[in-house]
Amino acid sequence: MISENILVLFDxxxxxxxxGSGARQSLSQAIHEEIGQQLKIEPGFCAGKTDLLIISSLLEKAGCLVQEIQPLMKSVIKRYLELLETNYNAKNDAYMYEGALELIEALNERPEVFLGLLTGNVEKGARIKLGPFGVNDLLPTGAFGEDGFDRTDLSRVAVNRAEAEYGVQFLPKNISVIxxxxxxxxxxKVIDAKSIVVSQHLRNEEELIEANPDFLFTDLVNTENIVHAICDKKS
Ligand SMILES: [Mg+2]
Structure with missing residues (x-):
């Protein structure tokens, strides 16, 4: 029955x-190698943005001309991914947040729940980041950084891909974006899905509340509460 299928899309x-430090360092080195400028990427600058938007904004800030940005982006991404493969977690400083793995596993155990990604990372970067934690197989589909500049363009792509991957359809009210x-x-909101946010990293409760999410959690530790938020009918 179509209405019973639940889709969860994770950032x-x-x-x-x-x-950890390997990702930002890889991006900054890739840009340095391509344009010869050492750019400072402020903490939080990348939050919520797609890789395409991050890189084009940085190149623009560095004074690159509009017509230079497109070809440069390709080479920056290529080099970034090469560097990320080596640098990511090299200092053992990447980690999954407490409760994240438990949440994915608890959801995966429910036959009506299907999992995917909605991330600004280009797919290869996403797979490198998730790789050490063994969750790529549990999150086999999604929308990624190369699917658009604006993150909201990714929502519909993620749902379409999940429907194709799993061979089922999802009603907007049964989709959660986390x-x-x-x-x-x-x-x-753009796909009328549930929006669930967690403030463990940015401690940005105030601005999150202002954007009116359906659920706000301070961390992912209480698996049962979050599973309820996802699986209970949207009122
Ligand atoms: Mg994020």
């Missing part, structure tokens, strides 16, 4: 895991 950074920024809340 990665700040929601499931903290990527993230850590206002942009994630918007991703839920």
């Amino acid at each position: 990665i950074d700040g929601t499931l895991l903290h990527p 993230g850590d920024t206002v942009a994630d809340i918007k991703c839920g």
Whole structure:
């Protein structure tokens, strides 16, 4: 029955895991190698943005011309992914947030629940980040950074891909988008899905509340409460 299927779309950074220093360092080095400028990427700058938006904003800030940005983006992403493969978690400083794995496993045990990703990371970057924690197989589909500049463009892509991957359909009220920024809340709202946010990383409760999510949690520790938020009917 179509209405019984539940889709959960997870953001990665700040929601499931903290990527440690390797990710930002890889991006900053890739840009440095491509344009010869050492850019400072402020903490929080990347939150809620897609990789395409992050890189184009940084290149623009560095003074690159509009016509230079498109070809440069391709080479920056290529180099970033090469560096990420080596640097990610090299210092053992990437970690999954407490409760994240338990939540994924609890949801995976429910036959009516299907899981996917809705992340600003390009897919290869997403897979590298999740790899050490063994959850790529549990999150086999999704929308990724290469699917658009604006994060909200990714929501419909994620649902369409999940429907194709799992061979089932999802009603908007049975879809949950889980993230850590206002942009994630918007991703839920544009497809009329439930928006669930967690403030463990950015401690940004105030701005999250202002964006009116369906549920706000301070962390992912209480698996049962979050599973209820996802699986109970949207009122
Ligand atoms: Mg995030």
